[in-house]
Amino acid sequence: MTAVTGLEQAGAVLAAEAARFASFGWMRGTSGNLSVLLSREPFRLAVTAGGHDKGELTAEDVVLVDGRGAAVGGGRPSAEAELHARVARLTGAKAVVHVHTVASVLMGRRQPGGIVLKDLEMLKGIGHPAEGEEVTLPVIANSQDMRVLGDRLEAARDPRMPAVVVAGHGLYVWGDSPRQARHHTEVVEWLLELELAAG
Template identity: 90%
Template structure:
Protein backbone atom coordinates (compact mmCIF):
# COMPACT_ATOMS: atom_id res chain seq x y z
CA UNK A 1 0.00 0.00 0.00
CA UNK A 2 1.30 3.43 -0.98
CA UNK A 3 1.38 5.83 1.97
CA UNK A 4 1.45 9.62 2.15
CA UNK A 5 5.08 9.32 3.25
CA UNK A 6 5.90 7.29 0.13
CA UNK A 7 4.28 9.95 -2.02
CA UNK A 8 6.10 12.81 -0.29
CA UNK A 9 9.44 11.02 -0.61
CA UNK A 10 8.77 10.53 -4.32
CA UNK A 11 7.82 14.20 -4.54
CA UNK A 12 11.14 15.21 -3.03
CA UNK A 13 13.01 13.15 -5.62
CA UNK A 14 10.96 14.58 -8.49
CA UNK A 15 11.38 18.13 -7.19
CA UNK A 16 15.16 17.74 -7.18
CA UNK A 17 15.16 16.27 -10.69
CA UNK A 18 12.84 19.00 -11.97
CA UNK A 19 15.05 21.73 -10.50
CA UNK A 20 18.04 20.25 -12.35
CA UNK A 21 16.22 20.19 -15.70
CA UNK A 22 14.77 23.66 -15.13
CA UNK A 23 18.29 24.98 -14.53
CA UNK A 24 19.19 23.82 -18.04
CA UNK A 25 16.20 25.69 -19.51
CA UNK A 26 14.50 22.42 -20.42
CA UNK A 27 11.42 23.02 -18.24
CA UNK A 28 10.62 26.69 -18.71
CA UNK A 29 7.67 28.13 -16.84
CA UNK A 30 5.39 25.26 -15.91
CA UNK A 31 6.31 23.08 -18.90
CA UNK A 32 7.44 19.48 -18.70
CA UNK A 33 6.62 16.73 -16.23
CA UNK A 34 8.25 13.86 -14.36
CA UNK A 35 7.07 10.64 -12.79
CA UNK A 36 8.31 7.75 -10.68
CA UNK A 37 6.66 4.39 -10.14
CA UNK A 38 5.74 3.51 -6.57
CA UNK A 39 4.02 0.19 -7.19
CA UNK A 40 3.33 -2.00 -10.20
CA UNK A 41 0.61 -4.14 -8.61
CA UNK A 42 -1.50 -2.23 -7.94
CA UNK A 43 -0.11 0.30 -10.41
CA UNK A 44 0.69 3.55 -8.63
CA UNK A 45 2.66 6.38 -10.20
CA UNK A 46 3.76 9.67 -8.64
CA UNK A 47 3.52 12.49 -11.23
CA UNK A 48 4.40 16.16 -10.89
CA UNK A 49 1.34 18.32 -10.32
CA UNK A 50 -0.08 20.51 -13.06
CA UNK A 51 0.57 24.24 -13.26
CA UNK A 52 3.67 24.47 -11.06
CA UNK A 53 7.01 26.10 -11.88
CA UNK A 54 9.30 23.09 -12.26
CA UNK A 55 12.23 24.97 -10.79
CA UNK A 56 10.32 25.58 -7.56
CA UNK A 57 8.56 22.29 -6.80
CA UNK A 58 8.12 21.17 -3.21
CA UNK A 59 7.78 17.52 -2.10
CA UNK A 60 3.99 17.90 -1.87
CA UNK A 61 3.67 19.10 -5.50
CA UNK A 62 3.05 15.58 -6.72
CA UNK A 63 -0.04 13.51 -7.50
CA UNK A 64 -0.64 9.78 -7.15
CA UNK A 65 -2.24 8.30 -10.28
CA UNK A 66 -3.39 4.87 -11.45
CA UNK A 67 -2.57 2.96 -14.64
CA UNK A 68 -4.82 5.29 -16.66
CA UNK A 69 -3.25 8.45 -15.25
CA UNK A 70 -6.32 9.23 -13.15
CA UNK A 71 -5.63 11.02 -9.86
CA UNK A 72 -6.02 9.01 -6.68
CA UNK A 73 -4.71 11.65 -4.27
CA UNK A 74 -2.69 14.85 -4.20
CA UNK A 75 -4.64 17.20 -6.50
CA UNK A 76 -4.44 17.70 -10.26
CA UNK A 77 -1.75 15.74 -12.13
CA UNK A 78 0.01 16.84 -15.27
CA UNK A 79 -2.18 16.68 -18.36
CA UNK A 80 0.22 14.04 -19.67
CA UNK A 81 -0.03 11.71 -16.66
CA UNK A 82 -1.88 9.17 -18.78
CA UNK A 83 1.05 9.00 -21.20
CA UNK A 84 3.55 8.64 -18.35
CA UNK A 85 1.54 5.71 -17.02
CA UNK A 86 1.41 4.11 -20.44
CA UNK A 87 5.14 4.49 -20.99
CA UNK A 88 5.83 2.91 -17.60
CA UNK A 89 3.51 -0.01 -18.38
CA UNK A 90 4.74 -0.46 -21.94
CA UNK A 91 8.48 -0.24 -21.34
CA UNK A 92 8.76 -1.54 -17.78
CA UNK A 93 10.39 1.75 -16.79
CA UNK A 94 10.21 3.00 -13.22
CA UNK A 95 10.69 6.69 -14.07
CA UNK A 96 9.70 8.92 -16.99
CA UNK A 97 10.97 12.37 -17.93
CA UNK A 98 9.34 14.83 -20.32
CA UNK A 99 11.19 18.03 -21.21
CA UNK A 100 10.60 20.77 -23.76
CA UNK A 101 13.96 21.39 -25.42
CA UNK A 102 14.63 23.46 -28.50
CA UNK A 103 16.82 20.75 -30.04
CA UNK A 104 14.12 18.07 -29.75
CA UNK A 105 11.48 20.30 -31.36
CA UNK A 106 13.75 21.40 -34.20
CA UNK A 107 15.09 17.91 -34.92
CA UNK A 108 11.57 16.51 -34.84
CA UNK A 109 10.68 18.93 -37.62
CA UNK A 110 13.86 18.36 -39.59
CA UNK A 111 13.73 14.56 -39.44
CA UNK A 112 10.09 13.51 -38.87
CA UNK A 113 10.84 9.95 -39.97
CA UNK A 114 13.29 9.41 -37.12
CA UNK A 115 16.78 10.58 -36.20
CA UNK A 116 19.51 8.14 -37.19
CA UNK A 117 22.50 7.98 -34.84
CA UNK A 118 25.78 6.10 -35.23
CA UNK A 119 29.51 6.24 -34.54
CA UNK A 120 29.18 8.46 -31.48
CA UNK A 121 30.78 7.82 -28.11
CA UNK A 122 27.75 9.21 -26.29
CA UNK A 123 25.62 6.34 -27.59
CA UNK A 124 27.14 4.31 -24.76
CA UNK A 125 24.95 6.39 -22.47
CA UNK A 126 21.83 4.72 -23.89
CA UNK A 127 23.33 1.24 -24.02
CA UNK A 128 24.89 1.11 -27.49
CA UNK A 129 28.45 0.75 -28.75
CA UNK A 130 30.28 3.82 -29.98
CA UNK A 131 30.99 2.15 -33.33
CA UNK A 132 29.43 -0.34 -35.69
CA UNK A 133 25.77 0.06 -34.80
CA UNK A 134 23.05 2.35 -36.13
CA UNK A 135 20.13 3.29 -33.93
CA UNK A 136 17.12 5.46 -34.72
CA UNK A 137 15.52 7.80 -32.23
CA UNK A 138 11.79 7.67 -33.12
CA UNK A 139 9.83 10.82 -33.89
CA UNK A 140 6.04 10.83 -33.55
CA UNK A 141 3.42 13.41 -34.43
CA UNK A 142 1.99 15.39 -31.55
CA UNK A 143 -1.58 15.16 -30.25
CA UNK A 144 -3.47 16.68 -27.34
CA UNK A 145 -5.23 13.32 -26.92
CA UNK A 146 -2.96 11.22 -24.69
CA UNK A 147 -4.51 7.98 -25.94
CA UNK A 148 -3.68 8.90 -29.53
CA UNK A 149 -0.19 10.01 -28.54
CA UNK A 150 0.31 6.78 -26.60
CA UNK A 151 -0.76 4.71 -29.60
CA UNK A 152 1.75 6.57 -31.77
CA UNK A 153 4.52 6.06 -29.24
CA UNK A 154 3.76 2.37 -28.90
CA UNK A 155 3.77 1.90 -32.68
CA UNK A 156 6.98 3.84 -33.28
CA UNK A 157 9.17 3.06 -30.29
CA UNK A 158 12.34 1.01 -30.61
CA UNK A 159 12.91 -1.11 -27.48
CA UNK A 160 16.65 -0.42 -27.86
CA UNK A 161 16.15 3.35 -27.45
CA UNK A 162 14.76 4.63 -24.11
CA UNK A 163 13.39 7.82 -25.61
CA UNK A 164 11.13 9.31 -28.26
CA UNK A 165 10.76 12.79 -29.75
CA UNK A 166 7.28 14.26 -30.05
CA UNK A 167 7.32 16.61 -33.04
CA UNK A 168 6.60 20.22 -32.18
CA UNK A 169 6.50 19.30 -28.51
CA UNK A 170 9.57 17.83 -26.85
CA UNK A 171 11.39 14.76 -25.60
CA UNK A 172 10.26 11.77 -23.55
CA UNK A 173 12.87 9.52 -21.94
CA UNK A 174 12.66 6.80 -19.32
CA UNK A 175 14.73 4.45 -17.20
CA UNK A 176 14.83 2.00 -14.30
CA UNK A 177 15.16 4.85 -11.80
CA UNK A 178 14.88 8.65 -11.74
CA UNK A 179 18.68 8.81 -11.98
CA UNK A 180 18.82 6.57 -15.04
CA UNK A 181 15.92 8.41 -16.67
CA UNK A 182 17.84 11.65 -16.07
CA UNK A 183 20.97 10.22 -17.63
CA UNK A 184 19.04 9.00 -20.66
CA UNK A 185 17.42 12.42 -21.02
CA UNK A 186 20.74 14.25 -20.84
CA UNK A 187 22.48 11.88 -23.25
CA UNK A 188 19.67 11.97 -25.83
CA UNK A 189 19.47 15.75 -25.59
CA UNK A 190 23.25 15.95 -26.21
CA UNK A 191 22.82 13.75 -29.29
CA UNK A 192 19.97 15.94 -30.52
CA UNK A 193 22.00 19.11 -30.04
CA UNK A 194 24.89 17.59 -31.98
CA UNK A 195 22.66 16.46 -34.85
CA UNK A 196 21.05 19.89 -34.97
CA UNK A 197 24.43 21.56 -35.33
CA UNK A 198 25.49 19.08 -37.99
CA UNK A 199 22.32 19.62 -40.02
CA UNK A 200 22.50 23.40 -39.80
CA UNK A 201 26.24 23.64 -40.47
Template identity: 60%
Template sequence: MPVATTHRRELMIWWVSVVSAGGDLVGDDLTGDGDLADADGWPAGLRVAGEALAREAARYASLGWMRATSGNLSIVLCRAPLRLAVTVSGLDKSELRAGDVAVVDAAGAARPVRPARRPSAEAALHARLAEAAGAQAVVHVHTIASVWAAERWPGGVELEGLEMLKALGRGADGDRVRIPVVDNSQDMIDLGDRIVALRDPRTPAILIARHGLYAWGDDLGAARRHTEAVQWLLEWALANG
Protein backbone atom coordinates in the same frame (compact mmCIF):
# COMPACT_ATOMS: atom_id res chain seq x y z
CA MET B 1 25.10 5.91 0.91
CA PRO B 2 24.17 8.07 -2.12
CA VAL B 3 20.98 10.09 -1.74
CA ALA B 4 19.30 8.40 -4.72
CA THR B 5 20.03 4.96 -3.25
CA THR B 6 18.72 6.04 0.15
CA HIS B 7 15.48 7.30 -1.39
CA ARG B 8 15.05 4.10 -3.37
CA ARG B 9 15.58 2.01 -0.22
CA GLU B 10 13.06 4.08 1.76
CA LEU B 11 10.50 3.79 -1.03
CA MET B 12 11.01 0.03 -1.26
CA ILE B 13 10.48 -0.38 2.50
CA TRP B 14 7.28 1.65 2.20
CA TRP B 15 5.99 -0.27 -0.83
CA VAL B 16 6.60 -3.62 0.86
CA SER B 17 4.83 -2.50 4.04
CA VAL B 18 1.75 -1.39 2.12
CA VAL B 19 1.56 -4.20 -0.42
CA SER B 20 2.15 -6.90 2.21
CA ALA B 21 -0.82 -5.47 4.10
CA GLY B 22 -2.97 -5.67 0.99
CA GLY B 23 -2.89 -1.93 0.41
CA ASP B 24 -3.53 -0.13 -2.85
CA LEU B 25 -1.25 2.86 -2.15
CA VAL B 26 -4.36 5.00 -2.40
CA GLY B 27 -7.42 5.73 -0.33
CA ASP B 28 -6.91 5.17 3.39
CA ASP B 29 -3.29 4.12 2.93
CA LEU B 30 -2.41 7.54 1.52
CA THR B 31 -4.63 9.85 3.53
CA GLY B 32 -2.03 10.58 6.14
CA ASP B 33 -3.42 8.12 8.71
CA GLY B 34 -1.42 5.75 10.86
CA ASP B 35 2.19 4.70 10.47
CA LEU B 36 2.39 5.68 6.80
CA ALA B 37 2.07 9.40 7.58
CA ASP B 38 4.94 11.74 8.45
CA ALA B 39 4.83 14.47 11.08
CA ASP B 40 3.05 16.85 8.68
CA GLY B 41 0.30 14.37 7.84
CA TRP B 42 1.70 13.73 4.35
CA PRO B 43 2.15 10.07 3.36
CA ALA B 44 5.76 9.32 4.28
CA GLY B 45 6.71 7.23 1.26
CA LEU B 46 5.04 9.64 -1.13
CA ARG B 47 7.02 12.49 0.42
CA VAL B 48 10.23 10.60 -0.41
CA ALA B 49 9.09 10.33 -4.03
CA GLY B 50 8.05 13.99 -4.06
CA GLU B 51 11.42 15.12 -2.75
CA ALA B 52 13.24 13.16 -5.44
CA LEU B 53 10.97 14.47 -8.20
CA ALA B 54 11.29 18.07 -6.98
CA ARG B 55 15.06 17.81 -6.94
CA GLU B 56 15.17 16.40 -10.48
CA ALA B 57 12.72 19.00 -11.76
CA ALA B 58 14.87 21.81 -10.37
CA ARG B 59 17.87 20.35 -12.17
CA TYR B 60 16.09 20.29 -15.53
CA ALA B 61 14.60 23.73 -14.95
CA SER B 62 18.08 25.14 -14.32
CA LEU B 63 19.04 23.93 -17.80
CA GLY B 64 16.05 25.70 -19.36
CA TRP B 65 14.37 22.42 -20.26
CA MET B 66 11.15 22.96 -18.25
CA ARG B 67 10.30 26.58 -18.96
CA ALA B 68 6.91 28.18 -18.34
CA THR B 69 5.79 25.29 -16.06
CA SER B 70 6.23 22.80 -18.95
CA GLY B 71 7.22 19.17 -18.65
CA ASN B 72 6.64 16.53 -16.02
CA LEU B 73 8.45 13.72 -14.22
CA SER B 74 7.24 10.49 -12.68
CA ILE B 75 8.26 7.53 -10.53
CA VAL B 76 6.47 4.18 -10.42
CA LEU B 77 5.19 3.48 -6.90
CA CYS B 78 3.84 -0.01 -7.52
CA ARG B 79 2.74 -2.20 -10.42
CA ALA B 80 -0.11 -4.33 -9.08
CA PRO B 81 -2.05 -2.16 -9.58
CA LEU B 82 0.07 0.36 -11.46
CA ARG B 83 0.47 3.62 -9.56
CA LEU B 84 2.83 6.50 -10.33
CA ALA B 85 3.82 9.67 -8.52
CA VAL B 86 3.78 12.48 -11.10
CA THR B 87 4.70 16.14 -10.74
CA VAL B 88 1.63 18.34 -10.67
CA SER B 89 0.48 20.61 -13.47
CA GLY B 90 0.82 24.38 -13.67
CA LEU B 91 3.69 24.98 -11.23
CA ASP B 92 7.14 26.42 -11.87
CA LYS B 93 9.33 23.33 -12.02
CA SER B 94 12.24 25.14 -10.38
CA GLU B 95 10.15 25.67 -7.24
CA LEU B 96 8.44 22.34 -6.63
CA ARG B 97 8.11 21.04 -3.08
CA ALA B 98 7.82 17.47 -1.88
CA GLY B 99 4.03 17.73 -1.77
CA ASP B 100 3.70 18.87 -5.38
CA VAL B 101 2.98 15.39 -6.73
CA ALA B 102 -0.15 13.51 -7.71
CA VAL B 103 -0.72 9.76 -7.64
CA VAL B 104 -2.17 8.38 -10.88
CA ASP B 105 -3.32 5.01 -12.13
CA ALA B 106 -2.65 3.14 -15.38
CA ALA B 107 -4.96 5.52 -17.27
CA GLY B 108 -3.23 8.60 -15.87
CA ALA B 109 -6.24 9.43 -13.71
CA ALA B 110 -5.64 10.97 -10.29
CA ARG B 111 -6.19 8.70 -7.31
CA PRO B 112 -7.87 9.97 -4.11
CA VAL B 113 -4.85 11.14 -2.16
CA ARG B 114 -5.14 13.99 0.33
CA PRO B 115 -4.25 16.75 -0.09
CA ALA B 116 -5.52 16.53 -3.67
CA ARG B 117 -3.13 17.46 -6.48
CA ARG B 118 -3.93 17.85 -10.19
CA PRO B 119 -1.72 15.90 -12.62
CA SER B 120 -1.14 16.92 -16.21
CA ALA B 121 -3.12 15.08 -18.87
CA GLU B 122 0.30 13.83 -20.00
CA ALA B 123 0.42 11.63 -16.90
CA ALA B 124 -1.39 9.09 -19.07
CA LEU B 125 1.69 8.91 -21.31
CA HIS B 126 3.93 8.27 -18.32
CA ALA B 127 1.68 5.38 -17.36
CA ARG B 128 1.75 3.95 -20.90
CA LEU B 129 5.56 4.05 -20.92
CA ALA B 130 5.71 2.47 -17.49
CA GLU B 131 3.60 -0.40 -18.82
CA ALA B 132 4.99 -0.80 -22.34
CA ALA B 133 8.68 -0.10 -21.68
CA GLY B 134 8.84 -1.29 -18.08
CA ALA B 135 10.08 2.17 -17.08
CA GLN B 136 10.43 2.90 -13.38
CA ALA B 137 10.90 6.63 -14.01
CA VAL B 138 9.89 8.88 -16.91
CA VAL B 139 11.15 12.35 -17.84
CA HIS B 140 9.30 14.71 -20.18
CA VAL B 141 11.02 17.98 -21.04
CA HIS B 142 10.50 20.69 -23.65
CA THR B 143 13.91 21.33 -25.17
CA ILE B 144 14.39 23.43 -28.26
CA ALA B 145 16.75 20.84 -29.74
CA SER B 146 14.12 18.11 -29.51
CA VAL B 147 11.57 20.27 -31.33
CA TRP B 148 14.04 21.33 -34.02
CA ALA B 149 15.26 17.76 -34.55
CA ALA B 150 11.74 16.36 -34.87
CA GLU B 151 10.94 19.09 -37.40
CA ARG B 152 14.07 18.35 -39.42
CA TRP B 153 13.84 14.55 -39.30
CA PRO B 154 10.13 13.66 -38.98
CA GLY B 155 10.89 10.04 -39.81
CA GLY B 156 13.24 9.72 -36.84
CA VAL B 157 16.72 10.91 -35.91
CA GLU B 158 19.42 8.44 -36.97
CA LEU B 159 22.80 8.41 -35.23
CA GLU B 160 25.92 6.26 -35.23
CA GLY B 161 29.60 6.36 -34.40
CA LEU B 162 29.21 8.58 -31.34
CA GLU B 163 30.59 7.74 -27.92
CA MET B 164 27.57 9.34 -26.24
CA LEU B 165 25.37 6.54 -27.62
CA LYS B 166 26.80 4.32 -24.89
CA ALA B 167 24.81 6.36 -22.37
CA LEU B 168 21.67 4.95 -24.03
CA GLY B 169 22.98 1.41 -23.74
CA ARG B 170 23.88 1.32 -27.43
CA GLY B 171 27.20 0.83 -29.22
CA ALA B 172 29.51 3.59 -30.38
CA ASP B 173 30.63 1.57 -33.44
CA GLY B 174 28.51 -0.27 -35.98
CA ASP B 175 25.24 0.42 -34.20
CA ARG B 176 22.80 2.64 -36.07
CA VAL B 177 20.48 4.20 -33.52
CA ARG B 178 17.15 5.74 -34.43
CA ILE B 179 15.25 8.00 -32.05
CA PRO B 180 11.62 7.82 -33.22
CA VAL B 181 9.45 10.88 -33.83
CA VAL B 182 5.70 10.89 -33.18
CA ASP B 183 3.29 13.60 -34.33
CA ASN B 184 1.81 15.54 -31.45
CA SER B 185 -1.84 15.24 -30.39
CA GLN B 186 -4.05 16.55 -27.61
CA ASP B 187 -5.74 13.15 -27.50
CA MET B 188 -3.65 11.29 -24.93
CA ILE B 189 -5.09 7.89 -25.82
CA ASP B 190 -4.21 8.32 -29.49
CA LEU B 191 -0.79 9.78 -28.70
CA GLY B 192 -0.07 7.01 -26.21
CA ASP B 193 -1.02 4.36 -28.76
CA ARG B 194 1.37 5.81 -31.33
CA ILE B 195 4.19 6.20 -28.81
CA VAL B 196 3.87 2.55 -27.84
CA ALA B 197 3.69 1.46 -31.49
CA LEU B 198 6.66 3.52 -32.70
CA ARG B 199 9.07 3.35 -29.77
CA ASP B 200 12.25 1.34 -30.25
CA PRO B 201 12.64 -1.14 -27.36
CA ARG B 202 16.42 -0.68 -27.59
CA THR B 203 16.30 3.11 -27.24
CA PRO B 204 14.80 4.63 -24.06
CA ALA B 205 13.59 7.86 -25.66
CA ILE B 206 11.13 9.27 -28.18
CA LEU B 207 10.48 12.72 -29.64
CA ILE B 208 7.07 14.36 -29.92
CA ALA B 209 6.92 16.73 -32.91
CA ARG B 210 6.65 20.42 -32.00
CA HIS B 211 6.46 19.41 -28.36
CA GLY B 212 9.48 17.84 -26.68
CA LEU B 213 11.03 14.55 -25.66
CA TYR B 214 10.33 11.64 -23.37
CA ALA B 215 13.08 9.51 -21.86
CA TRP B 216 12.85 6.77 -19.27
CA GLY B 217 14.88 4.34 -17.22
CA ASP B 218 15.07 1.99 -14.26
CA ASP B 219 15.17 4.92 -11.84
CA LEU B 220 15.37 8.72 -11.92
CA GLY B 221 19.15 8.61 -12.30
CA ALA B 222 18.95 6.40 -15.39
CA ALA B 223 16.13 8.49 -16.85
CA ARG B 224 18.24 11.62 -16.31
CA ARG B 225 21.25 10.02 -17.99
CA HIS B 226 19.14 9.09 -21.00
CA THR B 227 17.57 12.56 -21.18
CA GLU B 228 20.94 14.31 -21.05
CA ALA B 229 22.42 11.93 -23.62
CA VAL B 230 19.54 12.42 -26.05
CA GLN B 231 19.77 16.18 -25.69
CA TRP B 232 23.53 16.08 -26.41
CA LEU B 233 22.99 13.80 -29.42
CA LEU B 234 20.26 16.03 -30.84
CA GLU B 235 22.42 19.12 -30.45
CA TRP B 236 25.25 17.31 -32.25
CA ALA B 237 22.94 16.14 -35.06
CA LEU B 238 21.55 19.64 -35.59
CA ALA B 239 25.02 21.16 -35.68
CA ASN B 240 26.36 18.59 -38.13
CA GLY B 241 23.35 17.39 -40.12
Protein backbone atom coordinates in the same frame (compact mmCIF):
# COMPACT_ATOMS: atom_id res chain seq x y z
CA MET C 1 19.60 5.44 -6.47
CA THR C 2 17.46 3.11 -4.39
CA ALA C 3 13.82 2.47 -5.17
CA VAL C 4 11.42 5.29 -4.40
CA THR C 5 8.78 3.89 -2.06
CA GLY C 6 6.49 6.66 -0.81
CA LEU C 7 4.70 9.68 -2.22
CA GLU C 8 6.60 12.17 -0.05
CA GLN C 9 9.94 10.64 -1.01
CA ALA C 10 8.87 10.63 -4.66
CA GLY C 11 7.90 14.29 -4.42
CA ALA C 12 11.31 15.23 -3.05
CA VAL C 13 13.10 13.27 -5.78
CA LEU C 14 10.95 14.71 -8.56
CA ALA C 15 11.33 18.26 -7.22
CA ALA C 16 15.12 17.91 -7.28
CA GLU C 17 15.12 16.43 -10.78
CA ALA C 18 12.77 19.15 -12.05
CA ALA C 19 14.99 21.89 -10.60
CA ARG C 20 17.96 20.37 -12.43
CA PHE C 21 16.16 20.24 -15.78
CA ALA C 22 14.70 23.72 -15.28
CA SER C 23 18.22 25.05 -14.68
CA PHE C 24 19.15 23.82 -18.17
CA GLY C 25 16.17 25.66 -19.69
CA TRP C 26 14.47 22.37 -20.57
CA MET C 27 11.38 22.97 -18.37
CA ARG C 28 10.59 26.63 -18.84
CA GLY C 29 7.69 28.10 -16.91
CA THR C 30 5.26 25.31 -16.10
CA SER C 31 6.24 23.11 -19.06
CA GLY C 32 7.36 19.50 -18.80
CA ASN C 33 6.58 16.81 -16.25
CA LEU C 34 8.22 13.93 -14.43
CA SER C 35 7.04 10.70 -12.85
CA VAL C 36 8.30 7.82 -10.78
CA LEU C 37 6.73 4.41 -10.29
CA LEU C 38 5.71 3.48 -6.74
CA SER C 39 4.10 0.09 -7.40
CA ARG C 40 2.88 -2.11 -10.24
CA GLU C 41 0.20 -4.02 -8.29
CA PRO C 42 -1.80 -1.91 -7.87
CA PHE C 43 -0.26 0.39 -10.46
CA ARG C 44 0.66 3.68 -8.79
CA LEU C 45 2.73 6.45 -10.29
CA ALA C 46 3.80 9.71 -8.67
CA VAL C 47 3.55 12.55 -11.23
CA THR C 48 4.43 16.21 -10.91
CA ALA C 49 1.37 18.37 -10.36
CA GLY C 50 0.04 20.44 -13.26
CA GLY C 51 0.45 24.20 -13.49
CA HIS C 52 3.56 24.56 -11.30
CA ASP C 53 6.86 26.23 -12.12
CA LYS C 54 9.18 23.25 -12.46
CA GLY C 55 12.11 25.18 -11.04
CA GLU C 56 10.20 25.78 -7.79
CA LEU C 57 8.56 22.43 -7.01
CA THR C 58 8.42 21.13 -3.46
CA ALA C 59 7.94 17.59 -2.20
CA GLU C 60 4.21 18.31 -1.95
CA ASP C 61 3.84 19.19 -5.64
CA VAL C 62 3.21 15.61 -6.73
CA VAL C 63 0.05 13.61 -7.39
CA LEU C 64 -0.56 9.88 -7.13
CA VAL C 65 -2.17 8.39 -10.27
CA ASP C 66 -3.35 4.98 -11.41
CA GLY C 67 -2.58 3.06 -14.59
CA ARG C 68 -4.82 5.37 -16.63
CA GLY C 69 -3.21 8.53 -15.26
CA ALA C 70 -6.23 9.40 -13.09
CA ALA C 71 -5.58 10.95 -9.69
CA VAL C 72 -5.88 8.65 -6.68
CA GLY C 73 -6.82 10.55 -3.54
CA GLY C 74 -7.02 14.07 -4.93
CA GLY C 75 -4.79 16.63 -6.59
CA ARG C 76 -4.39 17.68 -10.21
CA PRO C 77 -1.66 15.77 -12.04
CA SER C 78 0.03 16.94 -15.20
CA ALA C 79 -2.23 16.80 -18.25
CA GLU C 80 0.15 14.17 -19.62
CA ALA C 81 -0.05 11.80 -16.64
CA GLU C 82 -1.93 9.27 -18.77
CA LEU C 83 1.00 9.08 -21.19
CA HIS C 84 3.50 8.69 -18.34
CA ALA C 85 1.49 5.76 -17.05
CA ARG C 86 1.31 4.25 -20.53
CA VAL C 87 5.09 4.54 -21.00
CA ALA C 88 5.78 2.98 -17.60
CA ARG C 89 3.42 0.07 -18.35
CA LEU C 90 4.67 -0.43 -21.92
CA THR C 91 8.42 -0.21 -21.31
CA GLY C 92 8.73 -1.46 -17.73
CA ALA C 93 10.34 1.88 -16.82
CA LYS C 94 10.32 3.12 -13.25
CA ALA C 95 10.74 6.80 -14.12
CA VAL C 96 9.67 8.99 -17.04
CA VAL C 97 10.95 12.44 -18.01
CA HIS C 98 9.23 14.87 -20.37
CA VAL C 99 11.12 18.02 -21.29
CA HIS C 100 10.62 20.73 -23.90
CA THR C 101 13.99 21.29 -25.54
CA VAL C 102 14.71 23.37 -28.60
CA ALA C 103 16.89 20.64 -30.10
CA SER C 104 14.16 17.99 -29.87
CA VAL C 105 11.58 20.22 -31.54
CA LEU C 106 13.90 21.34 -34.32
CA MET C 107 15.24 17.84 -35.00
CA GLY C 108 11.68 16.49 -35.02
CA ARG C 109 10.91 18.97 -37.79
CA ARG C 110 14.13 18.27 -39.65
CA GLN C 111 13.87 14.46 -39.53
CA PRO C 112 10.18 13.53 -39.04
CA GLY C 113 10.84 9.93 -40.05
CA GLY C 114 13.23 9.36 -37.14
CA ILE C 115 16.70 10.52 -36.16
CA VAL C 116 19.44 8.05 -37.09
CA LEU C 117 22.39 7.86 -34.68
CA LYS C 118 25.64 5.94 -35.10
CA ASP C 119 29.38 6.01 -34.44
CA LEU C 120 29.19 8.31 -31.43
CA GLU C 121 30.82 7.70 -28.06
CA MET C 122 27.81 9.14 -26.23
CA LEU C 123 25.63 6.27 -27.48
CA LYS C 124 27.22 4.22 -24.71
CA GLY C 125 25.19 6.34 -22.28
CA ILE C 126 21.99 4.73 -23.57
CA GLY C 127 23.36 1.21 -23.82
CA HIS C 128 24.83 1.08 -27.33
CA PRO C 129 28.38 0.61 -28.58
CA ALA C 130 30.24 3.66 -29.83
CA GLU C 131 30.87 1.97 -33.19
CA GLY C 132 29.24 -0.52 -35.51
CA GLU C 133 25.58 -0.09 -34.57
CA GLU C 134 22.90 2.24 -35.89
CA VAL C 135 19.85 3.18 -33.83
CA THR C 136 16.93 5.44 -34.63
CA LEU C 137 15.30 7.85 -32.22
CA PRO C 138 11.61 7.72 -33.21
CA VAL C 139 9.67 10.89 -34.00
CA ILE C 140 5.89 10.82 -33.62
CA ALA C 141 3.19 13.36 -34.47
CA ASN C 142 1.80 15.33 -31.56
CA SER C 143 -1.76 15.09 -30.23
CA GLN C 144 -3.60 16.64 -27.31
CA ASP C 145 -5.32 13.28 -26.82
CA MET C 146 -3.01 11.20 -24.62
CA ARG C 147 -4.57 7.96 -25.81
CA VAL C 148 -3.79 8.83 -29.44
CA LEU C 149 -0.29 9.97 -28.50
CA GLY C 150 0.25 6.77 -26.54
CA ASP C 151 -0.83 4.66 -29.51
CA ARG C 152 1.62 6.52 -31.72
CA LEU C 153 4.42 6.04 -29.21
CA GLU C 154 3.68 2.34 -28.85
CA ALA C 155 3.65 1.84 -32.64
CA ALA C 156 6.88 3.77 -33.25
CA ARG C 157 9.04 2.93 -30.29
CA ASP C 158 12.25 0.97 -30.65
CA PRO C 159 12.90 -1.17 -27.54
CA ARG C 160 16.60 -0.35 -27.92
CA MET C 161 15.94 3.38 -27.55
CA PRO C 162 14.67 4.72 -24.19
CA ALA C 163 13.22 7.87 -25.74
CA VAL C 164 10.92 9.34 -28.36
CA VAL C 165 10.58 12.81 -29.85
CA VAL C 166 7.07 14.26 -30.09
CA ALA C 167 7.03 16.59 -33.09
CA GLY C 168 6.48 20.23 -32.26
CA HIS C 169 6.40 19.36 -28.57
CA GLY C 170 9.44 17.83 -26.92
CA LEU C 171 11.14 14.71 -25.66
CA TYR C 172 9.96 11.73 -23.60
CA VAL C 173 12.68 9.62 -21.98
CA TRP C 174 12.56 6.80 -19.44
CA GLY C 175 14.72 4.57 -17.28
CA ASP C 176 14.88 2.10 -14.41
CA SER C 177 15.22 4.89 -11.82
CA PRO C 178 14.96 8.67 -11.69
CA ARG C 179 18.75 8.86 -11.96
CA GLN C 180 18.89 6.60 -15.01
CA ALA C 181 16.03 8.50 -16.65
CA ARG C 182 17.96 11.72 -16.00
CA HIS C 183 21.13 10.30 -17.51
CA HIS C 184 19.23 9.03 -20.54
CA THR C 185 17.62 12.45 -20.98
CA GLU C 186 20.94 14.27 -20.81
CA VAL C 187 22.58 11.85 -23.27
CA VAL C 188 19.71 11.94 -25.77
CA GLU C 189 19.57 15.72 -25.61
CA TRP C 190 23.34 15.89 -26.22
CA LEU C 191 22.91 13.66 -29.28
CA LEU C 192 20.08 15.86 -30.55
CA GLU C 193 22.12 19.02 -30.05
CA LEU C 194 25.02 17.47 -31.96
CA GLU C 195 22.78 16.44 -34.87
CA LEU C 196 21.26 19.91 -34.91
CA ALA C 197 24.66 21.59 -34.96
CA ALA C 198 25.89 19.26 -37.69
CA GLY C 199 23.08 20.51 -39.91
